[in-house]
Amino acid sequence: MVLEIGNRYILRRFFSGLLAFLLSITLTFFLLRSLPGDYMTDLLLEIGRYAPPELVASFKHEVGLDLPLPEQYLLYLTGILKGNWGHSFEYGLPVFSLIREKLYWTLVLLLPSSLLSAGLGMGFGAYSGWKNGSKTDAFLLHSLVFVGAVPSYCWGFAGLFIFSFRLGLLPFGGYVSLPGTEPAGLFRHALLPVLTLTLCSVPGIYYLMRNSMLDTLGEDYILAARARGFSESRILFQHALPNSILPVLTMTSLHCAHMLAGSVFIETIFAWPGLGLLTYSALETHDLPLLQGIFLVDTLLIIIANLTADLLYPLIDPRIRSRIRGE
Amino acid sequence: MNLKSFKFRILKENSLQPVRSWFCLLFILGLFLPACILPAGASVIPGDSSGDTCVSDEELASSILSYMEYSYLGKEEPHLSAEELSLAAHNFRHIPYGRVVIPVSSEGDFITPNIWYKMGVPTGSLIYEGLVTRNRDGNYDSWLAESWNSSKDAKVWTFRLKEAKWQDGEPVSSEDVKFTHDYLKDKKLKLAFVLNSVERVECPDARTAIFYLENPDPTFPDRLSHSPGIAIFPKHIWENVENPASYDEYASGDTHFIGSGPFRYKAAERGQYFLLEANEAYHGDSPYVKEVALKLIPDASSRLFALQSGEIDVLPEITPVEAEKLKGKDNIKVYNIPDATGYEIAFNCELFPTNDPLFRQALSHAVNRENASNTLGNAEPTETVFLLPDLAHDFVNPDCIRKYDYDIEKTRAIFKASDNFSVDSDGKVRYKNGDQIHLKIPLGGKAHMNRADEKILNAIKMDWEDKLGFDVEFEVVPKDIYLEEIGESPIFIDGMPGTMHDDVEDLNNFYRSPAGSNYYHYDNPKYNRLMEELKNTTDRDKRKEIGYRMQAVLAEDVPTIPVCSTGTLVAYRTDRFTGWESVMPLQAGILDKKVFLNIKPVSSQAS
Amino acid sequence: MELIEIKSLKVTFPTEAGLVRSVDCVDLQLGAREKLGLIGETGSGKSVLAHATLRLLQPDALCEGEILYQGRNLLDCTPTELRRLRGRELALIPQNPSRALNPLQTVGKQLFETLRQAGYSKKEAVAKMPELLRSVGAIDPDSWAKAYPHECSGGMCERIVIALSLAFSPSLLLADEPTKGLDSLNRARIITLLGEVTENRALLFITHDLEAAALLCTRLALMYAGELVELGDKAAVFENPLHPYTRGLLFALPARGMQPIPGRSPPLTALPDGCRFHSRCPEAIARCRSQHPPLFDTGNGHFCRCWLYV
């Protein structure tokens, strides 16, 4: 199958991905530099009323912000190539290792919740679309409209209030317990945030899947299959499901990539500092190297998600396969 | 065949019927409600068998006895466990006990991976200490320095160190002081600017450090003590660190984070918590609490929950609204640390119309400070020209207090007497040519915290618009462009820490140095001369006298109208630790050594 | 006995715009091996009629009347009974053959599944497949079986769809616009093919293509706005068209001057009083506007819904 897709296709996708990557890091580089305010001024104003210009200047000189832009850009590019992403102003740590650490914690929440929400969303959506008009469909639709209409913040909060504050069943945010307190495993720490994240992304996938299923059910081949007397379950599993999952797949993979960038709300409520909070605080403090690094990783992740979808698609959809062969 | 899609559309329309969603809401509430009604627990004092809220000798002895009988002889269950016993013992003797848990709102609030690279720490850190620290009485407390004095010209400052030990057992020596200075400058660290004026540091003996300054600096200890101040670091650890900017102290927790303060590093997880324990070898009184845990809780509402559930013991820097919510809750008390931030209506003395001193004086009578303070909640009106009496004490010129009381008639009178303005029969003020006075005020600076600037503006706007006939307009601008914005605005509302109003030195805010303008674009040659004189004066009384004269000038020129100062509200659990309110920290936060040396587990209070 | 008998069938759909009266009081009979052409414009209700016969309409479609298949009313059948009838007895050749095939499965796989559904064992199904494909004109059945629907031309898809419907050997074939979108060569081939495969079965040939219907069918029924407007033998309808609409259709044929009927058919939610054709009818008289004409029997099994034949 893979061979059938052809190396040329993979190469082409890869190069277009690379191009998008270069374009986007260039864009973010110049965008970030055009933001008003800078790290040192902010920092100095936090302690005092003045930001002595000579201090700001010497800081800029030290980190190379006083160089002409093209030169900074070149330095930045060569830095990336050499694997040197710079040091965060705020943390004083290498940007790469900082991001890696935060990414890890983001993934701990994201992986299970993506799988769960994709499974539940697609399952419910498919069922609801299939049983369109039934009571179950109406119930699912209404409850998920409700779930989706309530902001993720509220769900997280409700969970925390009930299970941690009132019932004391789950730890109060964070991914580790304070030493000396009754230790709760990672599972119990991650349970609420994962469930909240799942709860918040299920409705989106559900709508997509339900609509896709409804569209598929309106297709002639479903009618034709019925006209041939196929059993309903056969129609569902052989015809309706595979066809309706296709459009949802791309969206879901992109959705996951976006979630990777982190959900500031979830991370804030559950004291789970991942990429989202890191981005937020880096933006607040104008931590340029860190911001650059984060955007770089975000871009990479989205490109990888796209690439994966691009490579998976031809495996599933013969139409795309022959379009590639035709290219 | 669009017939097929008819029915799909029908369901999609129905789906958003609010009534059904309400049912779902009720359903979910029904599930959760029982969980919300369940109660939370209470606490008792271990060892206190008589119930008089204190542990007596006999009570402790019998508890120990029963515990020993239990563990050695296997007799019946003791009435106290080992854990409770140690609390009982603590109540009797001064043995550190208990853990205070404090929330921090962002990772930056932890002792950051790199203390050098970050801000100063003398008051804000429990691990590190500076030489001296300032207190709220306008004096200095000693930390590492036992005594200090300066030469007549205030250019040579000598500090005599206490006999103290680093937390790894090494003695603290004057070499460490010198090292701190040299290291900051060698490595070009941000904090080096605090020591800009220091030419060199000498160590004639192990316990004497002498700072040689390039210019006289009578307030050198002030510079060392806060905002941001300088902490002293152990030479024997840091001399091996080549590049402090990228040095990760978490990675070597046990051997690093070595300071000389009352608490020492115990454990940490980046982005989650930072745990400190009492340093029993501390050179001062050792703390009553055994451990201090800083725990990351970024969400404000979660912090409120955490306090109520006992997850944390104290919640500093809450808003008046949050304080209101916590009032009356079981075992929770809210108190105020006064004078944390001073608010002012500031002028740009170069722009029209605020370049006219009469205009500024006139407006000074048109600010209802009482009213503004009330709208802020935990605020006190400020009726001096700049310094806050509670912090600056006798440095405040008594003649300048209440010079500009709230009296619109006086405002009108000043405008009437002016050549540039006229007042019509309704009391409305106009420019001489009949134009309305239009003021545009940018908001968004430090005073924008909790929207204080907006509240102050609303309090004065009524007077200025209805009574004086001004047209006052405001605009909230992003933090990043606020600075530029106020450079072009004749009037703005600002706020700054109380520590910037506590010393005559702070009058420097209005000084126009040869290097450049000040915040207010204020430039009075007489004032500038006085400031230069002040900088070269070390004698306290003389400085006070110069300060009085400077304040008198300010009172005439009014480059700013101080409005009020707000306090910081702190909530704490009364059933856990006590002693929060009896020591006021210098700055807004409670993370102050003095506070943490003072607090005790609740039950020890009685004994 | 007639193979299928439709008695005053009424199909309506509720929509926001009102009730859509897709099929309105249609009576039709079809004998075994009879070939009937059902002719009408898009939206005249002919496809709905076919789908109603197979009970393939969405559940909210309202069917009244009777559809008797060998004396059994299809509208009363249970889903299981229906499933047994569909394909085996009544087969549908759906519109848009390229869209009537699952795009993710090869033609062979779909044929295989259908053959299995028709009761063949796996071995038999594999053996039967090339035969079936050949019967619809495939020269190289293997390559056809390997192809995905999107790789097939329109004509090829049509043949495959026919092959799928033949897998069961049904007694009635409902062909829904099988010649739509095909070039003249393919159209002729498909017509021939349909003629061949329906030699022993009945055919309901739904089309807007009068000529194709003329080639295949023995009787023609014309529908307009949900109603039957003319019904009669092929020769009678062609040589002596009674209804002005039929005449209009005939004049619109390329061979007869290609003059389209002016105007549009009325919306099914707001049908006019009187004759539904009156706004376009060149021969309309006063009563056409107010009174709805019934279906008049003009003798010789030739019916017409027009006031001109009272």
Ligand code: SF4
């Ligand atoms: S009934 Fe009247 S309008 Fe209708 S087709 Fe006949 S003549 Fe024309």
